Amino acid sequence: MKAWLPLLLRLALVVLLVAFITSPGWFEPLLKPLTENNAPAIYNQGSLLTLTLLHLRTVLIATVAATIVAVALAILVTRPAGAEFLPLSRSLVNIGQTFPPVAVLALAVPAVGFGEKPTLIALFLYGLLPIFENALTGLTTLPANVVEAARGAGMTGWQRLTKVELPLSAPIILGGIRLSVVISLATATIGSTVAARTLGEVIIAGLLSNNLAFILQGGLIVAALAVLIYDGLSAVERYAARRMGREAD
């Protein structure tokens, strides 16, 4: 009885979200009371659908790049040849986290110009940290007997990595990707302060024209996307963990 309720709620959220970004006009009467002086209740300087897709594309590109680099780095520092870099890479990741997103965005502008590029750089840098941390945890907490068994079976270093270590760490790495995506979804909105085309555009237009309806719709679309993607990735993670016989946390 209770098991299908969360599923139903999520399904309702998906339907609502899709309905809102494809035909926002239907929701105008709901948002109208939030506006003053007959201001438009639905963002009218661009389609919400396009902005949502651009927003998701920015987050996707940054996350894919961050995943590749972070996992490669974690693999490197957990091999005997790269072990020297392990303590330093940990400190660098810690230091990296102290850079505020706004500062990274603003400082990237002189180097790459306004628009999507500084946003991608900031999202990439922020995305790296949680994925790297988790990949490191995954690769360094493998059950010793399994690794030994793989070695005993005569697997080469590469075979052990691709057939044993990475599949076993997959659930934990996925956990890092999930965290990184949720952070990026929210951070991408700040990209609109340097003219990136994301849902932040809607929120900033609302802040500038004092239009609460704009702020609300921009914020809610991003929040709904984050909740749904978080849930989806959690499900993938549980599936991977079940297959690998490891507990996801």
Place this chain on the structure above:
Amino acid sequence: MTLRFDKLGVVIAAIAAYAAFAAPFATFHANRIVPGQARSILDALPATTGPLLLAIVIVAALIALLRTPLALRLAASVVALVALALLIGVAGTFLTPAGNTFARISPASGFWILIFAFTLLLADVLTRLNLPPSARVGVLVVAALAIGLLLMWGRWDSLSILKEYSNRADSFWAEGSKHLTLALGSLLAAVIVGLPLGILCHRVESLRAGVLNVLNIIQTIPSIALFGLLIAPLGWVATHVPGAAALGIRGIGTTPAFVALFLYSLLPVVANTVVGLAGVPRAANDAARGMGMTDRQRLFSVEFPLAFPVILTGIRIVLVQNIGLATIAALIGGGGFGVFVFQGVGQTAMDLVLLGAVPTVALAFAAAIILDAVIEMTATKRRVETA
């Protein structure tokens, strides 16, 4: 004797070589808006100091490249960083035409990359030395004092970022204290509310999932939207609740920024309190009960001290996050260092952006190092006590 290379040293030496020979050291702008002209180390410094800096960089890079004792590597990184810090000021004076108040000299990519390379070397040495937490704070204090001295001594006055500062000295400190008030005040409020809430969630299981879910969802709302959404309810409170306006509650400005930061801070505080209390060994609790402690005594003298390092970790996350997020307050008139960042972006004046960004990064960095040291100290103290 065979020379052996240090793996990280190869990376550092390559970065330093690129920065010293292929990248510009300083940029000359005819005024604060126009794009600048790049100057290499030899062009940016007087005839004697230019080669001197190059020599220091080359020697330090060689020390990094080869397997050398830690003390030598430490000395090389410190000497290189100090030389860079001093000579960028010299370059500022040297490149500014006499009597010209419009020209701006800013450090260029080569300078920043050299700083990065030797900071990397320093960070590596400090990591390998495995310093105790108190010594790490000591290093931070020495670095802060050195930078403070250079600033007071006026060594960097010829650089563009300080020219931006001297035009705005008053507002810089006002925005700075606003920034700190926002970040620390909202943290304090979150601890006052979050700790009891966390304890409640720990004791009352039926409450836990609900509270944590709500706080999780708040985290997914983008910061600029949350700041904006609070404008309306707080504006309503200011006009309709007697006395609220007198307390300084407004729809725009500091109040919504404060409330938004407070809401974001709650999750790490509450979640870490719950995790910390759940991690208290059952044996410790049973022993306390066996001694006849009341629930309240058990909380304050057993559970709370044992959970403290985990709770502190939550506070560290919040503080670093709040110092960064407080920059966004500027978008809704809440002040803080973000004011300079957004003004600078608007005027495409990058030195103004730096004036806002550099202190923010420095504050967040210092907060992270200090709190990490405190966490480690409380955690090791506990381990010694329980051993």
